[in-house]
Amino acid sequence: MKNSHLWRKTKSALASAASFVCALLVIAPLALVFLHLLRSGASAVNWSFFTELPKPVGVAGGGMVNAIAGSFELLGLAALVGVPVGVFGGVYLAEYGTVRGNWLLRFVADVLNGVPSIIWGVVVYGLVVLRFKSFSAYAGGLALGFIMIPLIMRTTEEVLLLVPAGYREASLALGISRWKTIVHIVMKTAIKGIVTAILLALARVAGETAPLLFTAFGNRFWNHDLSEPIAALPLQIFSYAISPYDDWHRQAWAGALVLVVMIFFVNILVRFLTRERVARVL
Amino acid sequence: MPIAVAPERPAVRSTIDRMAPPSGLGDKVFKWFTLAMALAVVALVFLVGWQLARGSSLAIHRFGFHFLATSTWDPVAEQFGALPFIYGTAVSSLIALIIAVPLSIATAVYLTELAPLWIRQPIVSLIEMLAAIPSVILGLWGIFVMIPWLRDHPFPFLKKIFGWTPFFSGPIYGVSMLAGGIIIAVMILPIITSVSREILRSVPNLQREAAYALGATRWEVTRIAVLSYAKKGLFGAVILGLGRALGETMAVTMVIGNTPQIRASLFAPGYTLASVIANEFTEATTDVYLQALFEIGLVLFGITILANLLAQLLLKTMGSTIKSGAVQ
């Protein structure tokens, strides 16, 4: 009796230890990737990386300033598509609709979230690139914007539902119409959460490469026309990574480090924002 | 400020008259506008299906069912069979699940049931950070760090032990189906872990308390009360991970070798549906070639939609059983 108890205790301890090891294995890739990013990327990140255009093959140095700018332009275009649709779709789910209908809409949004990002590239290629016979920043932005829609929609809905019903009631009881209540009271109260949702979606698509391969296409020069191909940081990292030149590999690591630092920065910023929001609403 | 003295008669307009007369129009417009935005998700699903079907109609017509069943991929001769890509997608995803599922679920169990409280949040945050790493950067790391290491250490070791099976025989290049599976596993670890963790957290405490009351140890509580209760939801998490694995593109493309062939050996290079689109789309010079790639996109869309439908159904119905369980 005592022995079997001891054995059960031991088994429990073993299971704890084994699952702890699994947790370590799950986070190991993060540590390894980050380590190599710092080791191989930090030395290549310098002033000219942020100020210069890519140099031709064989010429050392150069930078990715056009790709960094291009990424921001693409994110801006994506936000134009993803933010209004996502945010107001989320408003519908949180404030209007029937139980059944909203269940279905959520379901579709979640399924849409699982569509591989490369598919969005193919679709936008057919939709925009083929039609206008040119790769363009618009096409890239649209592809990223499509990806943002279900992400923003679901998070917006969640943060709006966190707003206590009492605020809606108080506003309606003042004879304020429903839509003004939603816009000026509910959305304003949840503004930090909505911004969080948008930032998270932007951080998520900032690293997307597959949907840009045949929409934005990439560009080794400055782009001054959004209907022309445009450079993007992840695209540049990809093309340098699979190139045969050591100098380009170094640049790829540098680009990767810059991209990851930006994405992590947004994620940490978001964590900071949400902590305050929870303290404020609850 | 002097307080208003009651006037003889209402000389000024009353407050309510100063207000804009209410109009139902704003409410109607706003409601329909938000509804239209919400319906965008439905429209997008149809848009994707329609665009892919339209883009591949010629290829579907020309190759018919053979497209899925033949394995010749020769753009020059305009022979297109998707079987090597379907095989590559299936095998690399399977490898990824074999690696990722036990690790993720064990981690989720650790985080919800077994770990000391102070360590939980830091680990969760680290896993979220792993999820935030773009695929292309993982691929970069795969090419320059993981592949050389796999080639020099674990692969020869595997070959020495299991070399007698067809799966671990043949020359070792580094880039391979196995490497592709491993990098996909890294990509889907965070999602399976975090969804499983949500599932386990939603198991009502009543379940646990009942088992504890019978004198069960921590692990027994987890096994008897929690895991058996959450089975369906965990399965949903795994299928969700599968959906992601099937569509994973950049990292796989960078390490799998991109060779359209069907080989038993996991050391041999392979190709996936997503990779072939990524690599060849801009090179497709003929209409048929482009159409064939569109059709590959359609196949990929079809299977990922199926996986995601199944996953969401499992997860959402799991939610409802938990709710009714909590009421009892």
Added chain:
Amino acid sequence: MESAAIIDPPMITPVSSPQQQVASGSEPTAAAPERPPAFEVERLSIFYGEKKAIENVTLTIPSKMITAIIGPSGCGKSTLLRSLNRMHELVPQTRIEGKVVFAGEDIYAPHIDPVVVRRRIGMVFQKSNPFPTMSIAENVLVGLKLNGVRDRAFLRERLEQSLRMAALWDEVKNDLHKPGISLSGGQQQRLCIARAIAVEPEVLLMDEPASALDPIATAKIEELIHELSSNYTVVIVTHNMQQAGRCSDYTAFLYLGRLIEFAATTKIFTNPSERQTEDYITGRFG
């Protein structure tokens, strides 16, 4: 504009300082009120889905007096109160039968816009709920501003008047730009009252306005309610019988969705006609 014309515009309410108002507070009498009634509730029934929350209630609520609705929890007193400005409709699948006549018109008539009803019939809730993103001043004026009032001088005037009437002006006049939620619980509730009266409704509905407050804050709110009754019709729901006895002129006792008794408060508490009322106020149940 049919809906805007539902009720003829009210006379501007003369606003006097709290000190002046104390004297004018009318003593409750058992006699029927002389003024025309504020509400005439006729055979009102309310359903939530299949559940009947209010059953066949007929009730005349006098104007410029305080009417309390009491009863055990779950008796439907909140629902009855909310039906007076159509707030109960926010719960999906509600259905009503009967009429609520306010100033001569049924507020449930098809051409009536609930938004107009709510502008004229204000409400204060159990849990104080100043808007967390707004300052004290913005909270008071939100009902005016979002309803299209732009006149700055008028807004400034309403801000001070409303805060004075809510007995909050002296405490906050130097902090008008601080967040509304920085106030104490009792102050927040008075801020909510100021917010409700800023739009100059004719009626204030109060849903257990002091139940979350400490005794001192409660006393202040009760005093305030008493003062407000010289300008407003006040209908207050309370689970606290002492409160009903202290600060109301008339009392309605509700039990299981039915109106058991409605009379002057003094009568209800000293000489109720119904056995159930007596049982309740003497604490035998509920």
